[in-house]
Amino acid sequence: MQPFHNLPSQNMHFFNFFSLFLSVSFLFLLLKYWKNSNTQIRKKLPPGPWKLPLLGSMFHLLGGPPHRVLRDLAKKYGSIIHLQLGEVSLVVVTSPNMAKQVLKTHDLAFASRPKLIATEIVFYNGSDIAFSPYGDYWRQMRKICIMELLSAKNVKSFSSIRQDEVLGMIEFFRSSSGETVNATKRIFQFSSSMTCRSAFGKVFKEQDELILLVKKVSRLTEGFDVADIFPSLKFLHVLGGMKGKIMDVHHELDVILENIINEHKNNGELEGEGLVAALLRVMKEGGHQFPITNDNIKAIIFDIFGRGTETSSATIDWTMVEMMRNPNVLSKAQEECRDLEMMTCHGYLIGF
Secondary structure, three states: OOOHHHOOHHHHHHHHHHHHHHHHHHHHHHHHHHHHHHHHHOOOOOOOOOOEOOOEOHHHHHOOOHHHHHHHHHHHHOOEEEEEEOOEEEEEEOOHHHHHHHHHHOHHHHOOOOOOHHHHHHOOOOOOOOOOOOOHHHHHHHHHHHHHHHOHHHHHHOHHHHHHHHHHHHHHHHHOOOOOOOHHHHHHHHHHHHHHHHHHOOOOOOHHHHHHHHHHHHHHHHOOOHHHHOOOOOHHHHHOOHHHHHHHHHHHHHHHHHHHHHHHHHOOHHHOOOHHHHHHHHHHHOOOOOOOOHHHHHHHHHHHHHHHHHHHHHHHHHHHHHHHHOHHHHHHHHHHHHHHHHHHHHHHHHHO
16 A cells, blocks of 8 residues: 555645545535524524534434434424424424414415425426426416316216226235235235326336336435535535436436327327326417426326325325224224125115
8 A cells, every 4th residue: 555645646636636625615514504503593493403513403313213203302392393404494393283384274385395306307397296386387287187187077987997996906815815915015006007097098018117116216205315405515416426316217217208198199099088198188289378398297197106106005005004903993994894885785786
C-alpha cells in the first residue's frame, strides 16, 4: 500500500476536489439549516422530539417500524407532533379528532401530496390523480374517472365481474384443500384481475409483468431516499442511485402501458367499456381545459391498477389475519355471509 504522500498527483487532485466538495456541501447545508431555524423560531410549531443540526428528527425514526415509533412519540408529545427531516418540516397527527380536521374539515388545505422523485417519474410528472397537485387539472381528471368508471351505475354494472372473480378465488381455495397455498399471492391475483376487467374491459396479456412492476414501484416508493428530505440538493438524486433505479422501472412500465393504449386503438375499442376506452374517447373528442395526452392516460392507468390492486389485496389480507386472531369476529362474519347467501338465493327464486 502506498503511503499517503506518495499517491499520484492525479489522485491527489481528485482527493482535494472531493474534500472541497464535501466541505462546501456541508457549509451549504449548515447555512440552510441556520436560516430555516431562524424562520421556524417565529412560527408556533407543535411539540416534538429534540433535533440534530441538518438531520433534524431523523434519529428518532430509527428505533423500529415507523408506525410504532410514531405511536410512542404520540404517547410522549401528544396527538399532534412536529418533526424535522432534513429540509422538510412536517406535522404528524395520530388521533381520530385530528385526522378528521386534516381529512375532512380542512381537506383542501391538505389535498396536495408532497413531491417525491419516485412519484414524479413513475406518474409522468404527477399527471395522474393520486399525486397530482390539487387544482383544475386534478378536478378535470377526477371528474372523468368518476363519470366513466366509478359512478354508482358503473360500479353496479361490474357486479358480475366481482362475483365471477370471487367465485374463482373460492374455488381455488376449495380445490387446494389440505395443501399449503400462498393466500397473499392468490388474493393479489384476484384483486388485479378484478381491477383489470373493471377498468380495462379485460385481463390483458401483460398483466403478470405489470404486477411485478407494481411491486417494484411499491418497494422503491416505500423506501427511504435521502434526496427527498434535501430537495434543494439536486446532485443527491444522482449520487444516491435511486433515480436510476426508478428510471429503469419507468421505462419498463412505459412500454407496457403504451402497448395497452395501442391495442385499444388498433382493435377499435374506443367505444368499449373500461377506463382506457373512456379516456381515449375523451382525448379524441377534445374540448377540455387540459388536453389529454398518452402520458396522462398512462399515468392514470397505472394509478388505477396500482392503487386498486395493492390497497385492496392488503386490506383483505389484514382483515383475514385479524379475524383469525379474533374467532368471535370470524364466527359473526361467517354467519353474516351465510345469511346474505340465503337472502340472495331467496331473491333469485322470487324473481324467477
